[in-house]
Amino acid sequence: MNILFYHPTFNSQTWVTGLTQRLPEAQVRVWQPGDHAPADYALVWQPPREMLADRSGLKGIFALGAGVDAILAQEQQAPGTLPAGVPLLRLEDTGMGQQMQEYVLAYVLRFFRRMDEYQLQQQQKQWQPLKPYRQESFPIGIMGAGVLGQQVAQVLVALGFTVRCWSRSPKQIEGVESFHGRDNLPAFLHGTRLLINLLPNTPETAGILDLALMKQLAPQAYLINAARGAHLKEGDLLTALDQGHLAAAALDVFADEPLARMHPFWSHPRVTVTPHIAAVTLPAQAMDQIAANIRAIEQGKTPAGMVDRDRGY
Numbered sequence: 001m002n003i004l005f006y007h008p009t010f011n012s013q014t015w016v017t018g019l020t021q022r023l024p025e026a027q028v029r030v031w032q033p034g035d036h037a038p039a040d041y042a043l044v045w046q047p048p049r050e051m052l053a054d055r056s057g058l059k060g061i062f063a064l065g066a067g068v069d070a071i072l073a074q075e076q077q078a079p080g081t082l083p084a085g086v087p088l089l090r091l092e093d094t095g096m097g098q099q100m101q102e103y104v105l106a107y108v109l110r111f112f113r114r115m116d117e118y119q120l121q122q123q124q125k126q127w128q129p130l131k132p133y134r135q136e137s138f139p140i141g142i143m144g145a146g147v148l149g150q151q152v153a154q155v156l157v158a159l160g161f162t163v164r165c166w167s168r169s170p171k172q173i174e175g176v177e178s179f180h181g182r183d184n185l186p187a188f189l190h191g192t193r194l195l196i197n198l199l200p201n202t203p204e205t206a207g208i209l210d211l212a213l214m215k216q217l218a219p220q221a222y223l224i225n226a227a228r229g230a231h232l233k234e235g236d237l238l239t240a241l242d243q244g245h246l247a248a249a250a251l252d253v254f255a256d257e258p259l260a261r262m263h264p265f266w267s268h269p270r271v272t273v274t275p276h277i278a279a280v281t282l283p284a285q286a287m288d289q290i291a292a293n294i295r296a297i298e299q300g301k302t303p304a305g306m307v308d309r310d311r312g313y
């Protein structure tokens with residue numbers, strides 16, 4: 001069995017060694033331009049078109065992340081990047097769920113305990129206790145109740161928050177009110193005081209975080225965008241903050257990354273910027289899942305994390 005690996009920034013040797021340990025029967029190699037030798041599987045992030053274009057015989061292409069929007073966009077721009085008919089798989093959880101729980105919780109507590117406002121007050125040497133928020137009047141809404149969204153919902157429910165989620169189809173998550181479909185989006189947004197976005201970036205969800213949506217939230221709402229920058233209309237966020245529809249936003253992802261030095265988000269007093277670190281790929285867990293998936297495919301079983309290319313996630 002031959003496995004190709006390509007990632008523009010990961011330490012390739014870690015992956016070659018780790019995969020070889022998990023799949024001793026496999027020959028694992030780092031793809032280099034000009035390599036057209038046979039391969040059964042490919043593990044990739046931002047692959048050059050040349051890498052996979054003529055490889056319709058692959059048994060699986062593993063994206064080295066949870067979101068596959070970038071690789072699907074590459075295919076749109078340079079058809080052939082993903083050979084037709086080859087299954088595309090993504091990472092499911094592999095330790096990202098816990099990281100996302102930590103990231104979201106950090107900001108939920110920052111906003112709920114008004115730490116962002118106390119930080120501003122400290123800069124002005126102002127000693128001014130603020131009225132505490134109460135959990136009953138602080139409903140939290142999660143857009144995208146998939147692998148990550150569900151884990152975030154669970155940790156918030158465990159802390160006593162009122163949690164609702166919105167997804168394509170109905171979900172059963174203990175203690176969480178489930179809304180689904182576009183028709184029910186207004187009902188989900190109505191009264192939501194803190195909105196967390198964990199949707200995949202697809203043609204249906206791109207630009208969904210716009211001014212019209214923000215106006216439907218409770219007044220002075222909070223936003224955490226930890227999914228993709230393409231979901232957010234950045235100018236609309238600034239307007240919503242200016243007009244008081246939103247109190248503050250925590251952003252981990254941006255339309256253009258890295259965020260340009262002149263971008264207004266850097267210095268906005270009510271915007272917090274992190275450099276796309278909410279949940280990163282953990283090599284050991286990712287390789288465990290990929291190796292298990294390769295074994296499943298070899299045995300004719302259904303692997304985890306199959307992407308529906310038409311749906312976009």
Ligand SMILES: NC(=O)C1=CN([C@@H]2O[C@H](COP(=O)(O)OP(=O)(O)OC[C@H]3O[C@@H](n4cnc5c(N)ncnc54)[C@H](O)[C@@H]3O)[C@@H](O)[C@H]2O)C=CC1
Binds near residue numbers: 066068146167200228
């Ligand atoms: N900031 C970061 O570090 C990271 C960000 N991500 C982002 O998080 C996203 C979510 O990851 P997972 O939970 O693993 O994905 P998932 O595929 O398990 O969950 C997606 C959820 O979104 C819902 N959804 C999809 N299209 C919808 C639509 N049109 N309307 C309503 N609901 C819709 C689905 O029903 C599902 O509940 C990834 O696609 C990625 O973009 C993932 C990992 C790290």
Ligand SMILES: O=C(O)C(=O)CO
Binds near residue numbers: 065066067068277281
């Ligand atoms: O896995 C993903 O989709 C990520 O965004 C990792 O940072």
